[in-house]
Amino acid sequence: MTDWNAEVETIRxxxxxxxxxxxxxxxxxVVVDFQRAFTEHENIGPGTAVALEHTQxxxxxxxAADVPVIYLVMVLDDLDDRMLAQRVRSSLTERCLRGDPWTEISPVVPPAPQDHVVEKTVASGFWRTRLDDLLAELGVDELVMTGTSTSGCVRATVVDAAxxxxxxxxVEECCDDFRVLSGETSLWDMQDRFGDVxxxxxxxxxFAARAAGPGRTVDDAAVHA
Incomplete structure (x- = not known):
């Protein structure tokens, strides 16, 4: 019989x-799906609040470092816009119809005026969205990933970015998955194949070093923040 505790220690x-x-x-x-539908549902654990606080x-x-912030949010005009598996099975995406309060971004991590919001209809932030064009416009060469769920929408976006x-x-502490084992194995999978954890x-x-800029130290940036 597989010792899952030992397996988790091995992949870590x-x-x-x-x-x-x-x-x-x-x-x-990139902040993935930190919306009320996915941060306030019935199955969340204590890790959700912690991940939100870390993300803030x-x-x-x-x-402070002038690093662009991009929110990915699931917003549907029709439930039939979802992929087949989500139409067949019960899914939290049922709460993501446009105008539903569940689609709102968590008040713990509210967008600032200069931030960008990209709507999507599936797990990946790249599928039929404006994300590619936005990244090109901003000149981005790295995505710093946060959000939920680690094994779902975060992973799907990471794979397409790779x-x-x-x-x-x-950022490990800024990702959340109420499917704890799925989240853990997905972190390993992403580190192994697609990017860095x-x-x-x-x-x-x-970011502090970036905010400090030429001729200033990280301590200087902290003082002036």
Whole structure:
């Protein structure tokens, strides 16, 4: 019989040892589906609130460093716009009709006026959306990923970003999945095949250094923030 605790420890160790692709020069933070439908539903665990709080810290640092922030939100004009599996099975996407309060972005991570919001109808933020054009307009070469769910919409967007040879940094503490085991294995899968799984602390340090700019130190940026 498989010892799943041992399996999780193994993939965590392998994830830490896996070669990193590395960050880009022009990152953008992508916030995936942190909407009320996916952050306030009946099956969320305590990790959701923690991930939202961590993401708010990251967003504050990104904006201070002039790093673009892009929200991906699922908004449907008709439930038939969903992919077949979601039309056949019960899904939280049933709450994502345009105008439904469930589609609203969580008040813990509200968009700032300069942020970008991209609507989507499936898991990936790239499928039939304006995300490709927006990234080209912004000159982005790296996606710093946050959001929910790690094994669903985050992973789908990461895979499509990797197909475009974008650098990908998945901030572990800023991703949430109420399917705990699926989230854990997806972090390993993304690190192994598609991008890098990084920590919140190292990402905050990167953004602080970016905010400091030439001739200033990271400590200077913290004082003036």
């Amino acid at each position: 160790r392998r994830r830490a040892e896996r070669t990193k692709v590395g960050p880009g020069e022009r990152p953008a933070v 810290r990251l967003l504050t640092a990104a904006r 197909y475009r040879s974008l650098r990908v940094s998945v 990084v920590s919140l602390d190292e990402t905050l340090e990167r």
